[in-house]
Amino acid sequence: MSSHVQSGMAMKGRDPQTGFHAARYSDGEMAAIAERQGLRMPRSIAQLHGVASAARVDQNVRLLTRSLVLGDPMLVAVQKGYKIISTPSGCLEVHAGEAVLIEAGEAIDVENVPDGDGLYQAHWIAFDNRLLGALDAREGDAREGGGDRRTVASPVNAPNSEVQEVFLDSVERACEAILKECVAPAAVGRPRVMELLAWVEELCGFLPRPARCSTTGRVRALLTEDLAARWTTDQLARRLGLSEATFRRRLAQEGTSLSVLLTEMRMGQALRLLQSTDLPIIQVAFSVGYESPSKFAGRFRSRFGFPPSSLRLAAPPAVPAM
Incomplete structure (x- = not known):
């Protein structure tokens, strides 16, 4: 899809359902505008080849999914409601404004719980194993030092709200680069995903591990x-x-x-x-x-x-x- 420039800003054709320009707003702003207009943004899963895939989840019923196995490690940032993840080592709740890193290849039970307004909403980014494989040697060196606190589902949260806001902005920017490739091409998307991985390593103490x-x-x-x-x-x-x-x-x-x-x-x-x-x-x-x-x-x-x-x-x- 072609894009053009208007008022110094990259623009995209008007969305047929919402009537406004996708490139002018973040996903959160677009969703808020659509909600006020009684509309809902169309959803899709987008992939940046060899780097990551991303999507958003909107759900208004509470459902439990048992024995789910991911093919790629995934970061989930919850925006509304909360997520319950059960693993052999315990149970983790991830609330709005929080994020979790889920490793690939392990069976987990996942429950998405809508908020008081009846909506569960989240963004997820699944990291391509080829990208993680290229980074794994560096993480292996770090593991020799004994700093790995890895679990199947690891919270990815900053020590204070100000830093958490900057981290979640990085999540939003990476998702945006993947979901709107005509606005942010692959040359931009990969560095944004790498920035997000740097945040994950900083907040978790390790990078997601490629599937065995x-x-x-x-x-x-x-x-x-x-x-x-x-x-x-x-x-x-x-x-x-x-x-x-x-x-x-x-x-x-x-x-x-x-x-x-x-x-x-x-x-x-x-x-x-x-x-x-x-x-x-x-x-x-x-x-x-x-x-x-x-x-x-x-x-x-x-x-x-x-x-x-x-x-x-x-x-x-x-x-x-x-």
Whole structure:
């Protein structure tokens, strides 16, 4: 999409739903304006290749998602309501104005709780393993010094409100660079994500760790290329340079199988799309390999305990004409 300059500021075409220029406002300001006008900003998941992906979550029902496994480490900054994360080591609450770093590859239970006005809202940034892999050697040196306080879900909060505000501004700027690439190109987006990672390291004492390079991890990376494809063990084994028997044995040793991995990844991606985009449910189903929306809905309910429609924001009540 092309952009132009007006009054010394990069401008973007008017959003068809809101009628105002996206580039003139932060995401928070745009959401506030849209709310006052009785509108809601369209949502999407954006990716800066090899760096990070980002989105925002709007949810107005309290739902518990069990045994969720992330493919990439993720930073979540809560704006409204609060998030409850349960791990084998304990339970963590993340309230509005706070952030949490969630490591990849570990099963967690997540509950998003709306605030008194009935809305849970957050931004998330998932860091690409390729970026983190390039930084891992430096963190390894730091770990030799014994400073790592890593847990599956680690709070990322400053010691005082003034510093926290600057940190959250860094989160906002990184999200904005990823979500509005036509305004902030990749040459700007990567430094903003690196700035955010510097904040994470400063406040946590460590950087997010790239996912382990196991057979399961390598398969996950391949499946991510196209979750709707009809993947076979033979095809994936050849991509990994393994015999089919060795491929099956290694997955079994890691406690999984291709069918389990594929289902979990498809359902995980469907969950993200339902939480963070406005795609129709039927399109979400197609995008993760289900030709039958009813079969998709049944599998989704079986996996998470609630139907896909639960993650769609209910329309606000109509205001009667005066």
